[in-house]
Amino acid sequence: MSELVYDLIISGGTYWTSSGSCKADIAVLGDKIVAIGTAFPHAKKRIDARGLDILPGIWHVHCHFREPGHSYKEDFESGTRAAAAGGVAVCIDMTNNTPHPTTLEDFEAKKALVAPKAHIDYALYGGGLYPQTVDQLAKAGAIGIKIFNTRHIKEVYPYISELGVLDHGILYELYEATRDTGLRASVHHDDPEWCKRMTFRDYIEKGRTDAVSYHESFAKGYMYGHGMVAGLASSLYYARVAGVKLHVLHLGVMPVGAYEMIRHAKFDLGQEVTAELELGSMFMTREQMRKVGPNSYNWAHSPEDGWNSIESGVADVIVLEHAPHTFEETKPGWEDMFSIPLGMTGAQEFVPMMLNAVHNGKLTLSKIATLAAERPAQLYGQYPKKGVIQVGSDADFTIVDMNAEIVFRKEDMFSKAGHTSWEGMKAKGVPQHTIVRGQSVMEHGRVIGSPGYGMFITGKAATQR
Ligand SMILES: [Zn+2]
Secondary structure, three states, X not given: OOOOOEEEEEEOOEEEEOOEEEEOEEEEEXXXXXXXXXXXXXXXXXXXXXXXXXXXXXXXXXXXXXXXXXXOOOOHHHHHHXXXXXXXXXXXXXXXXXXXXXXXXXXXXXXXXXXXXXXXXEEEOEEOOOHHHHHHHHXXXXXXXXXXXXXXXXXXXXOXXXXXXXXXXXXXXXXXXXXXXXXXXXXXXXXXXXXXXXXXXXXXXXXXXXHHHHHHXXXXXXXXXXXXXXXXXXXXXXXXXXXXXXXXXXXXXXXOHHHHHHHHHHHHOOOOEEEEEEHHXXXXXXXXXXXXXXXXXXXXXXXXHHHHHHHHOOOOEEEOOEOOOOHHHHHHHHOOHHHOOOOOOOOOOHHHHHHHHHHOOOOOHHHHHHHHHHXXXXXXXXXXXXXXXXXOOEOOEEEEEEEEEEEOOHHHOOOOOOOOOOOOOEEEEEEEEEEEOOEEEEEOOEEOOOOOOOOEOOOHHHHOO
């Protein structure tokens, strides 16, 4: 009998899971991990991973790839190309599109539009706006229901005004409907009337609108601050009454009260609440904000609480939000930050920024394997098919060189935005290979896969009911 020939062997590396690391070879047949051990002799392809670390394929669960409707900022091809280049194997796309995927028809249209463009595996949020369509979105494969409990103070994109669910009655009905599907309700919380009143009173009506004034208003908690915590407070309560699984977005940027509320709900009340820690705000320095001005919009109000939330279990997943706008759109922000679309880039920078944080003692590779692969796969119902290196799981890997260094430059970015919020910043730790279901989609920074290879990941509700 002839010996088994594997499709891929990754040899000599150290692989990581939530329980630690192990030095072993990994054998892949088709799209699955079929063996972990030593001295597998025969393979069609071999990756020499000596000196490298092998993470489960990284999930980036907060991407705005801007299709349909805003593809001049980004599209599914450019967005997933940037993600693949940066070591991301799986992404989840948000809903502030035109038209937005809040009805079955528009959700199906978006699915069809993006399918031929994806370089990596992907899932789509269904847009939470109409309680009566939530069940249909779930059956069509939505990974969760995204709700914008917010509206921009001047109704400037990215928060498409009609997507903002500010009426708590409708929010509650969305929670009831989402509960019945078994999906998570992922919410950007806010109290936009409060934000609007404070910001207009102290800044806009006084003609203080430049980037420096915006930074000051941010520091006071007017923009992306106290309003988010106040919104979270009522949402946590309504979610508990409705019995929905609430997923809190944008932890990281929020002031300290948010951490305490989530801790209380989770551990004292036993509520089914999870949270997404936004590393972008924690990595963003005041100095970098001054440098890139309108190409970023926040820093963490309380970074120590952010880092502590990983250890305490308040945070479940980590992201570096990717919400690009073009340079032309953000440029007027130097003069008037309150009238431009706000966002930042993060698809390509996410993995190197996390690896750099390992060198700084803020993260470990095991924590990255947990919070950027295993936990997201669990939260979105895909574990253990995805999110972990073990026999039987999808052969998704992010192979990294912890000693390589990168300086972020707009010329090297694949995002259509044409800039990076991290311009000039250096990271130590660079992904060398992105492997999705056994296929290399990136090698040494070059994206070698094809658009359309990435597969649609169906939300749990569509498969388990
Ligand atoms: Zn977002």
